[in-house]
Amino acid sequence: MKKLPFDTDQELLADIATGDSRAFEILYRRYFSKLYGAAYKRLQDKELTEEVIQELFVSLWERRETLPIENIENYLFTSIKYLVIAQFKKNTLFEKYSSTLMLDENDDNFTEQAVAFDELNDAYQQALQTIPEKCREVFLLKRSGLSQKEISERLDISEKTVENQMTKALKILREALKDYTALGILFFTIG
Numbered sequence: 001m002k003k004l005p006f007d008t009d010q011e012l013l014a015d016i017a018t019g020d021s022r023a024f025e026i027l028y029r030r031y032f033s034k035l036y037g038a039a040y041k042r043l044q045d046k047e048l049t050e051e052v053i054q055e056l057f058v059s060l061w062e063r064r065e066t067l068p069i070e071n072i073e074n075y076l077f078t079s080i081k082y083l084v085i086a087q088f089k090k091n092t093l094f095e096k097y098s099s100t101l102m103l104d105e106n107d108d109n110f111t112e113q114a115v116a117f118d119e120l121n122d123a124y125q126q127a128l129q130t131i132p133e134k135c136r137e138v139f140l141l142k143r144s145g146l147s148q149k150e151i152s153e154r155l156d157i158s159e160k161t162v163e164n165q166m167t168k169a170l171k172i173l174r175e176a177l178k179d180y181t182a183l184g185i186l187f188f189t190i191g
Helices: 009-017 021-043 047-061 072-100 110-130 131-144 148-155 159-176 178-189
Strands: none
Touching: 009 021, 009 072, 009 178, 021 047, 021 072, 021 148, 021 159, 072 110, 072 131, 110 159, 131 148, 148 159
16 A cells, blocks of 8 residues: 555654645644644633634744654644643733723723723734744743743753843833833733
């Protein structure tokens, strides 16, 4: 019997590393349902689950040439776990920040506070996009709760590089959000 291409995950990974989009599609189809089930079980939100899975596969494709993966299934499920945790942390940060504003609809400042929060959040999201890609990746991993050592191991870079990238990201964010100083301090100290 003739051997079919992409019989094993390792063969898929080897072909993906060379940029083979067909191999990537096969891997995607092979694991999508399982990953979707694992993420949805925790997130309970269809769109958020799809977003998390898309983020995982985009990251996998972008880093395909440098990923030293021995067991793709373990890698994918561990990554989904961290992405789900990051979503919970992001939602918790939002909830904590919202609660500190004490948004009471009977409060005279309700509208001002809501507008200020929306402006800060928009400015933060825009500022985040100005951070160089690798630097932003380190920043987001750190914000998701990983230690410098875990980030260092995950991205195969030194802990000093992680520290330097974090410093650079925070400097860019501070500069971009300087007009939101009071809200920005609160935003970055929560969580």
